[in-house]
Amino acid sequence: MQAKICNATVTCLDHLGYAETTFAKVQAKAGISRGAITHHFPTKQALVAATAMRLLGNAQNPLWPHDRAPQPVYDLIMSAWANIVNSAGGRAIVEILVACRTDPALFGMLEQSLREWDKSNLSLISARYVSATGNRDDTELLWSIARNFLRGLLLHEKFVSSPEYLTQMMDRFARMMESQLQVLPENDVEEVE
Amino acid sequence: MQAKICNATVTCLDHLGYAETTFAKVQAKAGISRGAITHHFPTKQALVAATAMRLLGNAQNPLWPHDRAPQPVYDLIMSAWANIVNSAGGRAIVEILVACRTDPALFGMLEQSLREWDKSNLSLISARYVSATGNRDDTELLWSIARNFLRGLLLHEKFVSSPEYLTQMMDRFARMMESQLQVLPENDVEEVE
């Protein structure tokens, strides 16, 4: 039930934005009663915070399969955009991040979790990729830069002069990252997470 | 009067976010009557759209003074962050861009203006800076990348592990740009805009 509610919330955030994501809309989208939603999530912030936590959990894995070798940096950037950031969940996360900036209650609920997610996300990267300088901190800096670029791109996407231009930006950025970041040479990368 | 209303709107967007920016709040912040605001801006979208146009006009100049030589790329990135993106106006713009994604009425009012602003912004850049490849399109791509990164950084700012880490990210990105972009050699750069 909670999963059903949060999925409906993601859809609403993606299609309607944070402001228009109301209890009534989520309830209608999920096809449930009003009581169900307020029982599990007494406030709007609680609903959105729970949805964010769920999304973060799902966004951790799909980029680096445990069984296969890490994909090249270029492909990593491309699939991060297509499968994570520019997805319903990714767009919902951006709505939530923006709301966090001005909603202290929501910020308080998510601050710690987002910090921890950020940290574990970075350590997943530096277990598989390494900066050209060989410095681990630099690896994490580069990935942070990439993540912020992709999120910023989400805001600009609808105003890009043409779809091809967006492709060119992605390609240009991925090539720039490629020159700074590389797949870690064959090591044992088992004991991660 | 319109300027007073729009300034109050910027403050509200910055402090309260798009969802909580209401006619009542703007009215109170500007210290005017309800009639004044609805007279000039009949809908909330019209108010926000007019505010956006005003902000875009202000955000065009300050990075490249006409009288002095263009600043180095590193400084350009740094001052774009400090003076444009991470300012009250910059944060308000991001709120508006996010709202545009899900509000068709607002999007319709701003789409054309934002596209034109983007174009003129890019031509201002390529009049003073050039990609290491010498290609003008590449220059514009690089600047688009920088702008999107800075906007994305705005969403992440409150969750960064430490203030120093943010400085490091800025520094790392600016150095990366520095290696791809350079100040255009002394030419006549008068007939711009």
Add this chain to the structure above:
DNA sequence: TCATAAAAACAGAACAGTCGGTCTGTAAAC
């Protein structure tokens, strides 16, 4: 094993407050 109590899961009505938008009224300007 099963009766039973306690708790959790849901349903839906009700609430006060606020929203965006419209309306009439007045003063000033052109």
Add this chain to the structure above:
DNA sequence: GTTTACAGACCGACTGTTCTGTTTTTATGA
């Protein structure tokens, strides 16, 4: 004298939240 600039009351719709019921699940103890 017609239009524009402002003032402020008014409105229905909708907001997030609280509340009282009803059903289902879970825990308990003999």
